[in-house]
Amino acid sequence: MKQALHCFFLFIAFTLLLANPLSAQGKFNALQLLTDIKVLSSDEFQGRKVGSSGSKKAQEYIIKRFLEYKLMPFDGYFEQNFAFTPAFSINSTPNTKINGTNLIGYIEGKLNKDMYIVLTAHYDHLGIRNNEIYNGADDNASGVAGLFAIAEYFQKNKPDHSIIFVAVDAEEMGLKGAYHFVDNPPVPKEKIVMNINIDMISRNEKNEIYACGTYHYPFLKNYMSKNTVKHEVTLKYGHDVPESISGGAQDWTFASDHGPFHKASIPFIYFGVEDHPDYHRPTDRFDTINQVFFIKATELILDYVILFDKYLKAVKNDKVGK
DSSP: OHHHHHHHHHHHHHHHHHHOHHHHSSSSOHHHHHHHHHHHTSGGGGGGOTTSHHHHHHHHHHHHHHHHTTOBOBTTBSEEEEEEOOSSOBTTBTTOOEEEEEEEEEEOOSSEEEEEEEEEEEOOOOEEETTEEEOOIIIIIHHHHHHHHHHHHHHHSOOSEEEEEEEEOOGGGTSHHHHHHHHSOSSOGGGEEEEEEEOOOSOOTTSEEEEEOTTTOHHHHHHHTTOOOOOSSEEEEOSOSOHHHHTSOOOOTTSSTHHHHHHTTOOEEEEEOOOOTTTTSTTOSGGGSOHHHHHHHHHHHHHHHHHHHHTHHHHHHHHHHO
């Protein structure tokens, strides 16, 4: 029954794409985007919990997709392994070390290969709890699928500056993978101009997606305002102001993998939606995403990555002068 439903949803999406050729014939393969989120959030991956066999399967799939888009590894390996001790006990066994794996590839810039944008999206989720699989379609198979779509575009349209793609592990355990990457970057840290983080981008009832980070780095909003492309998803700014100032609106500054970059004084923009009823529940499945919204949100994010690549030298100068 589940397989039949998945095929039905893909058929509906394909019909919509035929009605809107821009999506089907635009900057990336929209059907592949849907396939990637469907695969990564399937039961086969058992919720992609860090250190699990499902996580290992996800790693194999991500590396396969990196290779298909000809991303280059650093020092011959996509894997960046790390270990950490969680702050809480696991299976009543305290101080149990867990092994995590970030997956890192890059596309070299054609004009300035020594200036970098780091794109991040975590691939881990919550695994299996009480015999239920937490598939994590929106959180965050959506971000990883979006990462692939962006890689597809830049493999065909080489960026001016180098772009590092990071599928991050152990976000759900306290941003462990992102902290490890920032502490052990594959390039000199001072050459990383900014981070763009993608986490939960496949559904929103208001047709809205947030760009978080401009409160801390207002000069980034100046560049984002240069975007002239009209999108069918509404971009909003916010969720980066301290709650004592905002009057209670959630502050996402350290809510996802952009947090460690900010702590290291690396400017960031985080794209994501507000929480929904299926957040961190076993109902966060492929059949509960909004496929059209997901495609349009990915198009929006890609356009801003293209824009920041265009203005990256100026962003760097503003960063230095901040």
